[in-house]
Amino acid sequence: MIEIRSINKSYGKLRALDNICLRFEENKIYGLLGRNGAGKTTMLNIITGRVFADSGEVLMDGNPIPENDQALQQLYLTSEKTLYPENMKVKDALKWSKQFYPEFDIEYAQKIATQFGLDTGKRIKSLSTGYTSIFKLIIALSVNTPYILFDEPVLGLDANNRELFYKLLIEKFSNQPFTAIISTHLIEEVSSVIDHIVIIKDGCIIRDESCEELLSKGYTVSGTAAKIDAYICGKDVLGIDSLGGLKTVYILGNIDADIPEGIEVTKLNLQKLYIQLTNL
Amino acid sequence: MNLKAAYKYQLTDHTKSVIIYYCVIVVLFALLSIATVNYSTGGSMISGMDSITVVFLFIVGLCTFREPFVMLLQNGFSRKSIFKSRLLVACTVVLIMAAIDKVILLLGKALSMSSSNSSFLSLYEQVYPASTAHVSPFLFHLNIFVFDLLMYFTFLAIGYLITLIFYRLNKAGKIAVGAGVPIFFCLIFPIFDYAFFGSGISRAFANFFDSIMGISAGNPYAAMLSFIVISVIISALSWLLMRRAVIKL
Amino acid sequence: MFINFESDKPIFLQIAEGLEDAILAGAFAEESQIPSITEFSVSFKINPATALKGITLLVDEGVLYKKRGIGMFVASCAxxxxxxxxxxxxYDNYVSGLVTEAKRLGLTEFEIKAMIERGFKINDRD
Known part of the structure; x- marks a missing residue:
């Protein structure tokens, strides 16, 4: 289990992370969601000890992670920025990965590279944005560490390769469970894949619960403006969409037992909920 | 721990440049020898092969921090492990290069022996001519070897430290240090020193350098000791800087 | 089988209903093996826990049963x-909604009955 205890991090005047507390349990898929600049990358970099927090602790099974080789070897983070030498060939990067991570499955890596259509003889710098992402994903899927962190994994991937990535991820997870943390702003793609959702906004955690729990907490009502306005009085309203005399309102809370006539109630889907939660 | 992989990775990083370096050196010496044999009328002298290696290692030091550092962080190494393996790699490279230079020196000496009017000298022999006279050949060559070894390590470490300083600085700091240091030492300091102290500070520096290197005293052991002290200080500074180095976003 | 990720219906229910439809249509015969949890989750790109939840629903209802170490099978009386x-x-799924909508449109009981009869006729002809 990875535990984050009251992490703070500022860049100059910008509070990148504000008193973050989180737990990542074993063998679950987490979605770390937030808009661009919300603090997702900073958090992942702090977990993996690439960046230091101003205060707070990051623990793996109770032991601090930073500067702890044993803990660091249990983690793999695919960063948005490529940290592999530009001039290195993909196949050499795979060979080195095997050196660094004894559990790295080089045959599997080569197999999925073929599936993605990545030529392993190429140099890393010559790869397009999409294939640079694919290159990192291939290593992440083959590395076999207990914790795999994906920062914007599908950046620049076309629809087919995105689908292939999620398929491989689930296949891998089903065959040999691990903890995955997927940082993304594309909720529609991960909503069916993740167990647990963490929503981060302006450096603060605004939601940290299982997808099911979160979904059960919100609902949508729609109807004529007058009726809706009367109904939502005193309720925790997340957002309102108006269209002429009709209104759709996203509400956080349990559905009332008796809904007034003329108001239609539907469950909230994750994507709508997320957009409402992270709107400014 | 998995120190071996980090060591191997960084060593591999150096191997190519070292091989290229010696290829160039061999070609250069071959050309020089041909030129001397065919065209030179008077005596000739090839010397200071080890000073070229020093410059090379200084540049290698300048170029080898960032890439392996971020690569090894990506692959689950602590800064401590990266630093430790880096020290081991530096020792290895320096040892190998001092040994190769030794072989080249011996070969050069053997070749120059056949023609009476040319000679092949190491930096050590040039700086400490007096100390070469009264020692056994074995001790003489051992001294050169140890001297080269320590000198190489020092310059490699200095190059590495400079890059680390620049890595840690932000953009403004990089410009300030990058421009400020040369301006200070080439312009402000000499003028200041000349105007107010009659170049007394420069002279004091020169004397200090002379005495720690044992040049006037003809004592190479002073230099060896100084190299050790400088290396330790530089490496300690490097560690202090690396300890808190982060991946720049 | 098809999963609608935009739907308000939870994915595990969609999985369960999709399987029910497939069994009713004869795509999975009684006493035959159904795909594994992994196959389900990979082909629909859903979390294995979600697939498991859908399938467990049908196991609890006695529609499916588990053979240890082999997999999931369709029960004989499924x-x-x-x-x-x-x-x-x-009634809940179709009739009540039908009546509500009919009222909203001002359709009478008689008209609805006529429509249903027509629907049966057309369906029989096909």
Whole structure:
């Protein structure tokens, strides 16, 4: 289990992370969601000890992670920025990965590279944005560490390769469970894949619960403006969409037992909920 | 721990440049020898092969921090492990290069022996001519070897430290240090020193350098000791800087 | 089988219903093996826990059963069970909504009955 205890991090005047507390349990898929600049990358970099927090602790099974080789070897983070030498060939990067991570499955890596259509003889710098992402994903899927962190994994991937990535991820997870943390702003793609959702906004955690729990907490009502306005009085309203005399309102809370006539109630889907939660 | 992989990775990083370096050196010496044999009328002298290696290692030091550092962080190494393996790699490279230079020196000496009017000298022999006279050949060559070894390590470490300083600085700091240091030492300091102290500070520096290197005293052991002290200080500074180095976003 | 990720219906329910439809249609015969959890989750790109939840629902209802170390099988009386269940749900799922909408449109009971008769006729001809 990875535990984050009251992490703070500022860049100059910008509070990148504000008193973050989180737990990542074993063998679950987490979605770390937030808009661009919300603090997702900073958090992942702090977990993996690439960046230091101003205060707070990051623990793996109770032991601090930073500067702890044993803990660091249990983690793999695919960063948005490529940290592999530009001039290195993909196949050499795979060979080195095997050196660094004894559990790295080089045959599997080569197999999925073929599936993605990545030529392993190429140099890393010559790869397009999409294939640079694919290159990192291939290593992440083959590395076999207990914790795999994906920062914007599908950046620049076309629809087919995105689908292939999620398929491989689930296949891998089903065959040999691990903890995955997927940082993304594309909720529609991960909503069916993740167990647990963490929503981060302006450096603060605004939601940290299982997808099911979160979904059960919100609902949508729609109807004529007058009726809706009367109904939502005193309720925790997340957002309102108006269209002429009709209104759709996203509400956080349990559905009332008796809904007034003329108001239609539907469950909230994750994507709508997320957009409402992270709107400014 | 998995120190071996980090060591191997960084060593591999150096191997190519070292091989290229010696290829160039061999070609250069071959050309020089041909030129001397065919065209030179008077005596000739090839010397200071080890000073070229020093410059090379200084540049290698300048170029080898960032890439392996971020690569090894990506692959689950602590800064401590990266630093430790880096020290081991530096020792290895320096040892190998001092040994190769030794072989080249011996070969050069053997070749120059056949023609009476040319000679092949190491930096050590040039700086400490007096100390070469009264020692056994074995001790003489051992001294050169140890001297080269320590000198190489020092310059490699200095190059590495400079890059680390620049890595840690932000953009403004990089410009300030990058421009400020040369301006200070080439312009402000000499003028200041000349105007107010009659170049007394420069002279004091020169004397200090002379005495720690044992040049006037003809004592190479002073230099060896100084190299050790400088290396330790530089490496300690490097560690202090690396300890808190982060991946720049 | 098809999963609608935009739907308000939870994915595990969609999985369960999709399987029910497939069993009713005869795509999975009684006493035959159904795909594994992994196959389900990979082909629909859903979390294995979600697939498991959908399938567990049908196991609890006795439509599916588990053979240890082999996999999931369709129970011998599954089709019968499902028909009974669907018949029970027919009123809630279709009739009540139909009546509500008919009222909103001002359709009479007689008109609705006529429509239903017409629907049966057309369906029989096909």
């Amino acid at each position: 089709v019968e069970k499902l028909r009974r269940k669907r018949k029970e749900q027919f």
